[in-house]
Structure formats: C-alpha cells, structure tokens
Amino acid sequence: MSAVHELRVELGARGYPIRIGRGLLGDAAALRALVPGQHALVVTDAHVAPHYLATVQAALSEKNVKALVLPPGEQEKTLARFGEVMAALAAMGASRDATVLALGGGVVGDLAGFAAACWMRGVRFVQLPTTLLAMVDSSVGGKTAVDLPQGKNLVGAFHQPAAVLADTATLDTLPERELRAGLAEVVKYGALGDADFFAWLEAHADALVARDAGALAEAIATSCARKAGIVARDETEQGERMLLNLGHTFGHAIETEQGYGGLLHGEAVAVGMVLAARLSADLGRAPWVDAARLAALLERLGLPTALPPGLSPEALLARMRLDKKALSGELRLVLWRGLGQAEVVDGIDPAAILAVLAD
Incomplete structure (x- = not known):
C-alpha cells in the first residue's frame, strides 16, 4: 500500500x-x-x-x-x-x-x-x-x-x-469522462477560496488529466482538507458552507432540465461556475480576466464551459428558484469577487441572470 x-x-x-x-x-x-x-x-x-x-x-x-x-x-x-x-x-x-x-x-x-x-x-x-x-x-x-x-x-x-x-x-x-467531471469539483475549491491552489491546478492540469498518481493524491487531499474545514465550521450550511455550491445552482438547473440524462454533475458544475463568474463580471463584482482564467482551466481539463444547446433560459431560471439556498422564492447565488473570493449574494435581478443564460 x-x-x-x-x-x-x-x-x-x-x-x-x-x-x-x-x-x-x-x-x-x-x-x-x-x-x-x-x-x-x-x-x-x-x-x-x-x-x-x-x-x-x-x-x-x-x-x-x-x-x-x-x-x-x-x-x-x-x-x-x-x-x-x-x-x-x-x-x-x-x-x-x-x-x-x-x-x-x-x-x-x-x-x-x-x-x-x-x-x-x-x-x-x-x-x-x-x-x-x-x-x-x-x-x-x-x-x-x-x-x-x-x-x-x-x-x-x-x-x-x-x-x-x-x-x-x-x-x-474510472472512465475518462468521469475523471474529468470530478476535476470540476477540484477546481471549485481553488475558485471559491484558495487562489494558490487554483494556480497549482493550472500548473498541474496536464498531469491530472494524465492520471499522475502524485498529482491526483495531492489534489484529493487538498480538496478534502478544504471541505473538512468548512464542514467543521458550518455543518448544516447556515453560512460559509453555502460557498461550496459555487456553480451548483446553475448546474443543478441544467441537470434537472435535461432529465438527469445529459451533462454529468461535474460537467454541469463546470458550466455553472463559468456562468457564475460571468454574472459576477456583468454585475461589476469581479474582473472579467478571472472569469476567462477559470474557463481556460476548465477547458484544459476537457470540461464544457457553455450551456448545452436547446435549453430555455426561462426554464432554467424557474428551476433555479427551487434551489435550496433560495428564500421565499428569492434567488441566492454563490458569486465571487474574483479567484478565491466567493460570496453569497441575495437580491440579484432575474433579468441579469436571464441575460447570462441567453448569451
């Protein structure tokens, strides 16, 4: 062993x-x-x-x-x-x-x-x-x-x-597609709260895709350590743990609208993170260069970064309103101020969300 x-x-x-x-x-x-x-x-x-x-x-x-x-x-x-x-x-x-x-x-x-x-x-x-x-x-x-x-x-x-x-x-x-889907959740930990880990992933992207044992073990251990710390501080998702849903409100809506038979969960999360980063930039909360950097890393890992064709923005928005973070039907999304700086944001104009989904 x-x-x-x-x-x-x-x-x-x-x-x-x-x-x-x-x-x-x-x-x-x-x-x-x-x-x-x-x-x-x-x-x-x-x-x-x-x-x-x-x-x-x-x-x-x-x-x-x-x-x-x-x-x-x-x-x-x-x-x-x-x-x-x-x-x-x-x-x-x-x-x-x-x-x-x-x-x-x-x-x-x-x-x-x-x-x-x-x-x-x-x-x-x-x-x-x-x-x-x-x-x-x-x-x-x-x-x-x-x-x-x-x-x-x-x-x-x-x-x-x-x-x-x-x-x-x-x-x-593990099939290649499943491995790449898992890497989306690894990227999430860097994107939401650890810019140094994100940079490490950029440097080791090729090794991770090639299943280098050392790189994968390091990525898994770092991701688990990040999650373990957050869970210990907020077990039932009353605050900080919500940040672990970066990309998930968009991603879950995609999966549900596709009847759980289209994108894999990690693939949908990859698209969702890019949408969240673009929305953050549209709202003036974060720089566009960070959204581009996120999309570039996900693409290097072989992950999708755009919505699959044929999905209605209005239908996706309706799905998002059933997200567990929503309160009284009002959307709450995990956005960011840039790499490693995720935050929970209330009161987002639905028109801004529709614009990102429609682009």
Missing part, C-alpha cells in the same frame, strides 16, 4: 477520519473495524460491483453482509431506489447497530447515506468512494439526498459518515 493521507472532519464526538491512498479497499482489518455490529449492507452499482464488491464482501465475511447492486446513473437517485435500500435492510433484519457501506460514486453515496439516516432513525454508514468527484466532494460532509423530477437533492438529510475511505486505485478503472 502506498502512503496514506490522513485527515479528520472535526465535529466533536461525531468527528470522523478521511483516509486517502492506494489499496485501502484491500485492507481487510481496516474495513472490519468500521463495522462494529453484525449487520452490514453494501450499496453499490452495476459499474462498480464487478471491480470491487467481492473485495469488500471478503473483508466482512465474518459479518452478516448483504449487497444491493443498483443500476448506475443520476437518474437512479430516486425515492423508488431509496425504497429498495430500505427493503434490503428490512429483509436482512438489520438492527440499530447495522452499518451501511456506500461503495461507488456520488449517487450511491447520497442514496445509501440517506437510507442510513432514515433506517431506525439513523444508523452508521461508511463512505467508500470510487470516483474522483465522490472522493473530493460528496463523500465528505454528511449531505445525503435523492432527487425529484422538480429538482436535485430536494429530499434528504444531514447524516455524517463514520469514516471515508478513498482508495485512489479505483480511479484506474
């Missing part, structure tokens, strides 16, 4: 470790230690299961371990699939000391975590992220949810994992 980065989300008695390194899923003793009770349900999907499910099941062979393999894709993050996870827990007779293990990307992590939050009013769960996006974002922080046709993540709960075990060897089997 290679060197392991050890971090911690500091939430008092509910704090938990984040471990990042190659070969972690092969550490049977470490996996067993994360399942103190007798019942364990591994939730995964049909893309991930052939590669890694047997390894996790073998590590937990002394437990009453069952697996639920779901179809892959954001379109599966539904109340119906949530019901399947609950039914699986019921079928195995899972007690209050059960552990749910989320083996997969952000969809699996969100869905399994929400089920763990609800089963018997909350049981232990462990994040075993296998995508770059999940490693740097969705596995850390305790946001769990499912989607509705009206919008992303509208039904959910804050439920912190007991641990996050990010085996970077799983990135070897």
Whole structure:
C-alpha cells in the first residue's frame, strides 16, 4: 500500500477520519473495524460491483453482509431506489447497530447515506468512494439526498459518515469522462477560496488529466482538507458552507432540465461556475480576466464551459428558484469577487441572470 493521507472532519464526538491512498479497499482489518455490529449492507452499482464488491464482501465475511447492486446513473437517485435500500435492510433484519457501506460514486453515496439516516432513525454508514468527484466532494460532509423530477437533492438529510475511505486505485478503472467531471469539483475549491491552489491546478492540469498518481493524491487531499474545514465550521450550511455550491445552482438547473440524462454533475458544475463568474463580471463584482482564467482551466481539463444547446433560459431560471439556498422564492447565488473570493449574494435581478443564460 502506498502512503496514506490522513485527515479528520472535526465535529466533536461525531468527528470522523478521511483516509486517502492506494489499496485501502484491500485492507481487510481496516474495513472490519468500521463495522462494529453484525449487520452490514453494501450499496453499490452495476459499474462498480464487478471491480470491487467481492473485495469488500471478503473483508466482512465474518459479518452478516448483504449487497444491493443498483443500476448506475443520476437518474437512479430516486425515492423508488431509496425504497429498495430500505427493503434490503428490512429483509436482512438489520438492527440499530447495522452499518451501511456506500461503495461507488456520488449517487450511491447520497442514496445509501440517506437510507442510513432514515433506517431506525439513523444508523452508521461508511463512505467508500470510487470516483474522483465522490472522493473530493460528496463523500465528505454528511449531505445525503435523492432527487425529484422538480429538482436535485430536494429530499434528504444531514447524516455524517463514520469514516471515508478513498482508495485512489479505483480511479484506474474510472472512465475518462468521469475523471474529468470530478476535476470540476477540484477546481471549485481553488475558485471559491484558495487562489494558490487554483494556480497549482493550472500548473498541474496536464498531469491530472494524465492520471499522475502524485498529482491526483495531492489534489484529493487538498480538496478534502478544504471541505473538512468548512464542514467543521458550518455543518448544516447556515453560512460559509453555502460557498461550496459555487456553480451548483446553475448546474443543478441544467441537470434537472435535461432529465438527469445529459451533462454529468461535474460537467454541469463546470458550466455553472463559468456562468457564475460571468454574472459576477456583468454585475461589476469581479474582473472579467478571472472569469476567462477559470474557463481556460476548465477547458484544459476537457470540461464544457457553455450551456448545452436547446435549453430555455426561462426554464432554467424557474428551476433555479427551487434551489435550496433560495428564500421565499428569492434567488441566492454563490458569486465571487474574483479567484478565491466567493460570496453569497441575495437580491440579484432575474433579468441579469436571464441575460447570462441567453448569451
């Protein structure tokens, strides 16, 4: 096993470790230690299961371990699939000391975590992220949810994992498009609050796309450290944690309007960040040169920076009004003053938003 980065989300008695390194899923003793009770349900999907499910099941062979393999894709993050996870827990007779293990990307992590939050009013769960996006974002922080046709993540709960075990060897089997989508969330951490990290990403963009192990490990560890610090200061998104939604209000609207079958989440966030930067510049809040620098880095990483064709600006704006940051139907957006200086802004003229969407 290679060197392991050890971090911690500091939430008092509910704090938990984040471990990042190659070969972690092969550490049977470490996996067993994360399942103190007798019942364990591994939730995964049909893309991930052939590669890694047997390894996790073998590590937990002394437990009453069952697996639920779901179809892959954001379109599966539904109340119906949530019901399947609950039914699986019921079928195995899972007690209050059960552990749910989320083996997969952000969809699996969100869905399994929400089920763990609800089963018997909350049981232990462990994040075993296998995508770059999940490693740097969705596995850390305790946001769990499912989607509705009206919008992303509208039904959910804050439920912190007991641990996050990010085996970077799983990135070897990650499709190229998924890797690039995950890099959008990495860029987000530099864009919202760390201009030096953004500059590091510019210098290492080619290495990241080429899957250089050292560059990826550094990017993952830095991203997790940034998120862990923010979550520790604002667990339930009352203030600073909202900044982690840079690009997401636009991005979620795109995903929803496309029926969760168009851009990947990270791709939609990339477009959303560019739109947020352009809106900031349009409003005179930030320099245009920073918006151009953001778009240039995303393009170097192979990510889209413009809206897909055929989307109505008015329809997207309507979707944005259902965003969880909105208050009484009034939009709140994460914009910026420039690289590394994100801020939450209220009272934006809808006409300005429509202008950016229509351009």
